[in-house]
Amino acid sequence: MMFAVAILGVLAALSLAVIRALKGPTAFDRLLAANAIGTSAIVLLALFGFMTGRPEFLDIGITYALLNMIGTLAVLKFFRYGALGHAQDAVKEREPE
Amino acid sequence: MEQLINMVLLTLLAAITFGIIRVRNLFAVVVLTSAYSFLMASVMIVLDAVDVAMTEASVGAGISTVLALGALYLTKTEEAEPRYSPLLPALVAVGTGAVLVFGTLDLPPFGRADTPLNTDVGADYLARNMAETDIPNVVTAVLASYRGFDTLGETTVVFTAGIGVLMLLKRWRKAARRED
Numbered sequence: 717m718m719f720a721v722a723i724l725g726v727l728a729a730l731s732l733a734v735i736r737a738l739k740g741p742t743a744f745d746r747l748l749a750a751n752a753i754g755t756s757a758i759v760l761l762a763l764f765g766f767m768t769g770r771p772e773f774l775d776i777g778i779t780y781a782l783l784n785m786i787g788t789l790a791v792l793k794f795f796r797y798g799a800l801g802h803a804q805d806a807v808k809e810r811e812p813e
Numbered sequence: 814m815e816q817l818i819n820m821v822l823l824t825l826l827a828a829i830t831f832g833i834i835r836v837r838n839l840f841a842v843v844v845l846t847s848a849y850s851f852l853m854a855s856v857m858i859v860l861d862a863v864d865v866a867m868t869e870a871s872v873g874a875g876i877s878t879v880l881a882l883g884a885l886y887l888t889k890t891e892e893a894e895p896r897y898s899p900l901l902p903a904l905v906a907v908g909t910g911a912v913l914v915f916g917t918l919d920l921p922p923f924g925r926a927d928t929p930l931n932t933d934v935g936a937d938y939l940a941r942n943m944a945e946t947d948i949p950n951v952v953t954a955v956l957a958s959y960r961g962f963d964t965l966g967e968t969t970v971v972f973t974a975g976i977g978v979l980m981l982l983k984r985w986r987k988a989a990r991r992e993d
Contacts, residue, residue: 720814727821730852734825737848738832746841750848754874757851761858764818773858776867780854783875787847790879794886 719767726763730756747791754784815859822856837892843881850874864952 733756737749758777765773829849833842850873857866921928938951938959948954956964 723814723818727818731821731825734828734848734852737845738828740836740841743838743840743844746844750844750851753848754851757855760818760855764858767814773863776858776863779867780851780870783870784851786875787878790882791844794882 719763723760723763723767726756726760730760751784751788754780754787758784818859819856822852822859826852826856839885839888839890839892842892843878843885846881847874847878850877 730753733749733752737746737753740746758780761773761777761780765771765777826849829845829852833845833849836842836845850869853873854866854870857863857869925931938955942948942951942954946954946958948958
């Protein structure tokens with residue numbers, strides 16, 4: 717029962733994050749919202765695992781967190797250097813617009 | 814409860830899909846696609862397909878985001894205005910969707926016991942798996958053991974495609990260097 721209520725809360729948070737991701741207005745709002753969606757998905761996964769009696773789902777949640785990290789790193793590198801595949805000194809730095 | 818979670822998640826997925834169609838900034842599209850993948854992975858978890866959810870999260874939210882950003886470096890960040898009316902593509906998409914929905918009408922209800930899915934070889938695999946292969950995950954056992962040659966063939970195809978892409982990229986890079 718406790719887990720069900722918690723899941724409802726996380727779903728509400730997820731909806732709010734999706735609204736922010738859709739409304740924008742800047743790219744960074746969307747980025748933060750996408751990050752929040754990823755985190756909420758991890759919490760939802762853990763709660764669902766405990767609710768259905770399978771706490772092993774926590775391991776999958778950890779993998780999700782790692783993947784979320786990769787995505788964030790790629791986006792940040794893209795904003796800092798404007799590219800992904802080059803060494804740090806090969807590309808001239810670009811200001812985010 | 815599961816139905817409620819699925820309903821909320823699918824509604825959010827639909828909202829994000831419309832957002833992806835409407836937004837013109839390609840960077841925002843990449844970010845929204847990554848969010849879409851995480852929501853889709855959650856749907857898969859609720860549907861009890863943990864392995865599919867894993868693939869969706871790693872391919873959709875992980876690698877695809879990185880590749881799309883790499884592609885974004887080569888183009889502009891704003892999507893160009895379409896030169897043709899989107900009416901015909903929209904009609905084709907809606908028609909295809911209608912045909913697919915029509916196809917699902919013939920499917921048996923979800924989880925029924927007397928469908929071929931549950932009466933055919935499935936129960937056999939479940940019964941024999943542990944004694945024969947000693948792999949606790951039946952899906953893995955079927956993929957890697959019972960249909961091992963099949964999987965080997967698929968892996969060979971993927972490997973060949975990877976080699977092809979690598980060779981193409983290498984040639985492209987050499988040509989670019991010669992121009993300098």
